[in-house]
Amino acid sequence: MKRLAILASGSGSNAEKIMEHFQNSEIAEIALVASNKADAFVLERAKKFDVPTFTFSRKEMDAGVLLQKLQQENIDWVILAGFLLKIPVELTRAFPDRMVNIHPALLPKYGGKGMYGSFVHEAVKAAGEAETGITIHLVNENYDEGRIVFQASTPLTSDDTPDSIAEKVHALEHKHFPEVIEGLL
Ligand SMILES: Nc1nc2c(c(=O)[nH]1)N[C@@H](CN(C=O)c1ccc(C(=O)N[C@@H](CCC(=O)O)C(=O)O)cc1)CN2
Numbered sequence: 001m002k003r004l005a006i007l008a009s010g011s012g013s014n015a016e017k018i019m020e021h022f023q024n025s026e027i028a029e030i031a032l033v034a035s036n037k038a039d040a041f042v043l044e045r046a047k048k049f050d051v052p053t054f055t056f057s058r059k060e061m062d063a064g065v066l067l068q069k070l071q072q073e074n075i076d077w078v079i080l081a082g083f084l085l086k087i088p089v090e091l092t093r094a095f096p097d098r099m100v101n102i103h104p105a106l107l108p109k110y111g112g113k114g115m116y117g118s119f120v121h122e123a124v125k126a127a128g129e130a131e132t133g134i135t136i137h138l139v140n141e142n143y144d145e146g147r148i149v150f151q152a153s154t155p156l157t158s159d160d161t162p163d164s165i166a167e168k169v170h171a172l173e174h175k176h177f178p179e180v181i182e183g184l185l
């Protein structure tokens with residue numbers, strides 16, 4: 001049984017879909033939900049699934065506290081689901097090809113520092129794109145440059161707003177992320 005940890009900084013709708021997906025799985029279990037925000041709603045979602053939670057600061061992460069926790073919990077895979085801090089290289093190297101992230105755009109466009117959440121959808125709207133989508137990729141020491149393992153797209157019209165774009169992207173994420181994770185294990 002693989003042990004998965006989810007890292008998230010905010011609401012956690014993707015984390016919830018992943019916990020739902022693996023709730024009665026014989027392949028993997030969600031062993032931990034960890035956040036850099038003590039008030040992140042993802043922590044409430046984890047409690048609903050009886051998944052242990054852990055909170056940490058950027059300073060603690062950079063000092064190795066998060067890596068120590070993941071090792072103590074015998075975590076096999078780390079899932080970034082709306083996690084908004086740069087994972088330090090010591091941590092990415094501790095999980096080679098076993099750390100995965102979801103990005104709310106079709107990388108390599110609209111990626112990198114500053115490109116997260118609504119900032120991404122606002123940039124896609126401003127550019128007048130005819131489509132957007134999601135990218136699921138392995139995580140290396142740089143933002144959004146790890147090997148892409150999955151992409152899915154959705155058409156856009158001039159009537160779309162950043163909020164409607166976000167809704168379309170979330171729908172793709174919720175549909176595909178849990179299954180792509182399972183396929184990687
Ligand atoms: N080493 C890596 N760490 C992280 C990656 C990665 O690919 N490699 N992916 C991000 C997730 N992400 C895009 O998918 C992303 C998240 C956040 C940012 C960003 O610019 N963050 C701000 C800080 C925001 C805050 O403090 O709330 C910043 O760095 O200034 C870019 C991309 C997760 N980590």
Ligand SMILES: NCC(=O)N[C@@H]1O[C@H](COP(=O)([O-])[O-])[C@@H](O)[C@H]1O
Binds near residue numbers: 083169
């Ligand atoms: N660049 C990272 C980034 O923007 N990640 C995005 O944060 C959202 C988290 O939503 P959730 O908390 O409801 O799962 C998701 O749309 C995810 O793609």
